[in-house]
Amino acid sequence: xxxxxxxxxxxxxxxxxxxxxxxxxxxxxxxxxxxxxxxxxxxxxxxxxxxxxxxxxxxxxxxxxxxxxxxxxxxxxxxxxxxxxxxxxxxxxxxxxxxxxxxxxxxxxxxxxxxxxxxxxxxxxxxxxxxxxxxxxxxxxxxxxxxxxxxxxxxxxxxxxxxxxxxxxxxxxxxxxxxxxxxxxxxxxxxxxxxxxxxxxxxxxxxxxxxxxxxxxxxxxxxxxxxxxxxxxxxxxxxxxxxxxxxxxxxxxxxxxxxxxxxxxxxxxxxxxxxxxxxxxxxxxxxxxxxxxxxxxxxxxxxxxxxxxxxxxxxxxxxxxxxxxxxxxxxxxxxxxxxxxxxxxxxxxxxxxxxxxxxxxxxxxxxxxxxxxxxxxxxxxxxxxx
Ligand code: AMP
Numbered sequence: 379x380x381x382x383x384x385x386x387x388x389x390x391x392x393x394x395x396x397x398x399x400x401x402x403x404x405x406x407x408x409x410x411x412x413x414x415x416x417x418x419x420x421x422x423x424x425x426x427x428x429x430x431x432x433x434x435x436x437x438x439x440x441x442x443x444x445x446x447x448x449x450x451x452x453x454x455x456x457x458x459x460x461x462x463x464x465x466x467x468x469x470x471x472x473x474x475x476x477x478x479x480x481x482x483x484x485x486x487x488x489x490x491x492x493x494x495x496x497x498x499x500x501x502x503x504x505x506x507x508x509x510x511x512x513x514x515x516x517x518x519x520x521x522x523x524x525x526x527x528x529x530x531x532x533x534x535x536x537x538x539x540x541x542x543x544x545x546x547x548x549x550x551x552x553x554x555x556x557x558x559x560x561x562x563x564x565x566x567x568x569x570x571x572x573x574x575x576x577x578x579x580x581x582x583x584x585x586x587x588x589x590x591x592x593x594x595x596x597x598x599x600x601x602x603x604x605x606x607x608x609x610x611x612x613x614x615x616x617x618x619x620x621x622x623x624x625x626x627x628x629x630x631x632x633x634x635x636x637x638x639x640x641x642x643x644x645x646x647x648x649x650x651x652x653x654x655x656x657x658x659x660x661x662x663x664x665x666x667x668x669x670x671x672x673x674x675x676x677x678x679x680x681x682x683x684x685x686x687x688x689x690x691x692x693x694x695x696x697x698x699x700x701x702x703x704x705x706x707x708x709x710x711x712x713x714x715x716x717x718x719x720x721x722x723x724x725x726x727x728x729x730x731x732x733x734x735x736x737x738x739x740x741x742x743x744x745x746x747x748x749x750x751x752x753x754x755x756x757x758x759x760x761x762x763x764x
Contacts, residue, residue: 385431385446385464404690405429408465408488410479412439412447414729414738415471415666418674420444422682432471433461440730452479462487469644469689473501473664474547491595491643491689496664499640503545503576503661510659513635517659523575526567532577533560539580542566544573554612556580581658583651587625588617590670591633592684595643595691600684601630602677602697605669607649608764613736615764617669618704618752619676628657636662645670645685668707668738675725675743676703701745702752706760708740718742721759723751 405428409416412434420430421444430445439447450457453476461483462468468483468490480494499505510517521532523542533540538560544553553573555566586609590602604623608616623629633648647667650657670681679687679695687694711733718726723745731739744759746752 385448385460404466406431406464406466407686407689408432408461408468409441409445409471410434410452410461410468410475411471412436412441412445413471414440414731416441417444417729418671418680418727419469419471419666419682419685422674422680423686426683426686428686431461431464433457438732443730452476455482458482459487467491467689469665469685470497471665473497477501489689492646492664493640493643496640496642496646496662500662500664501546503543504574506661507576507578507659509636509639510632513632513639515632515635515659516656518579518581520576520578523567523577526563529563529567529575529577530560533557533563536577536579541578541580542570542575543578544570544575546574581651581653581660583653583658585652586649586660587623587629587652587657588647588649588667588669589626589629589633590645590647590667590673590681590697591630591637592645592681592688592694592697593637593642594688594694598688598694599634599637600694600697601626601633602670602673602681603699604629605672607669610764611736613707613709613738614668615707615709616704616760617672618756619672619699621699621702621749625652625657632657632659644688645681668741669705671727671741672703672705672743673697674727675745676700676705701747702749703743703745704752704756704760705741705743706764707738708742709738710735712740713742721755722746723755724759 407428407430409432412432416432417440432441432445433448435451448457448461468488484490499509504522507517507520519536523529539558541556555569557566586607588605593599603619604626605617605619645666647663649660666681666685674680684694715726718724725743728740744755
């Protein structure tokens with residue numbers, strides 16, 4: 379049962395799969411995951427006349443305020459079936475959806491975008507870095523690690539410092555440790571508890587940046603301005619796009635290679651390290667991304683709307699900046715609404731989540747007519763300790 383009783387199935391129209399497209403306009407979007415990304419997708423899609431339902435096991439999923447919830451685990455065939463029989467098309471808001479759930483939905487049931495292969499690549503850091511290498515995209519030297527002796531051998535070839543990361547299920551810096559001396563190997567291996575891992579050379583970057591790219595099912599592509607990101611304790615704190623970043627063309631060329639190789643449909647985020655020599659790819663996210671939240675007010679078309687346009691095969695909207703913008707994440711708790719709204723050009727986003735240490739509970743965007751005006755707002759209103 380969903381939160382509001384079982385979702386009504388679609389009126390007789392037959393399945394809509396890649397093999398059997400239907401001519402009726404698609405309206406019902408099913409999302410795997412019901413966090414803030416699903417919530418912001420639904421908020422963007424309501425104005426396009428779209429309806430939303432999502433599958434999520436959490437009793438307090440924050441997308442429930444704006445979409446219908448099917449509550450259950452992601453590998454529950456009956457729940458997946460319920461969502462699939464209601465929806466015209468399925469998308470997801472996080473990459474750790476079990477691969478078999480996506481296969482189940484695709485097999486004669488519904489179109490699922492982005493494609494399952496993109497999900498498989500981005501959930502495994504080894505496949506991801508292998509893809510970067512195959513496409514000629516610079517990435518840190520890396521090696522697959524299955525044992526302490528693999529790690530000791532890899533440290534000799536890759537050198538130190540280096541970063542040991544679990545291949546799967548790592549995010550926001552979880553499941554990783556930095557090795558500075560050969561003697562750190564045993565502790566780092568113990569820290570990841572014998573899980574399959576990857577050792578990467580440590581990149582002495584000057585900036586962390588990301589590019590949000592979008593490709594429609596028609597093949598149309600668009601790229602947002604390169605965004606500079608500040609992380610603390612592995613969690614994104616602050617993002618600022620630059621209208622004419624000198625690395626824009628380079629970042630776009632890498633993102634385009636990935637979109638085309640995966641025959642991608644939807645929004646894709648590519649996170650990169652900037653170094654004096656070149657951009658170096660760190661990871662992809664096959665979904666709308668936290669470093670693209672500024673696009674809601676800062677771009678002509680938000681990443682959420684463009685993701686929906688892309689999966690529905692609609693024309694993509696302009697991705698360029700309207701003036702200047704920056705985004706501040708609210709981690710653990712929210713600042714006072716009235717204080718943020720007193721800042722000229724500020725927009726406040728409360729995800730409706732309970733405050734908890736380390737949890738992303740909201741964000742605010744600062745928008746301004748020019749970079750100088752934005753610099754002034756940041757200086758006055760963004761705490762240097764974010
Ligand atoms: P990740 O989970 O891969 O996004 O890593 C979390 C954060 O750790 C990144 O945002 C970087 O600040 C840092 N980091 C990850 N990999 C490397 C690397 N190879 N070299 C330097 N810093 C890294």
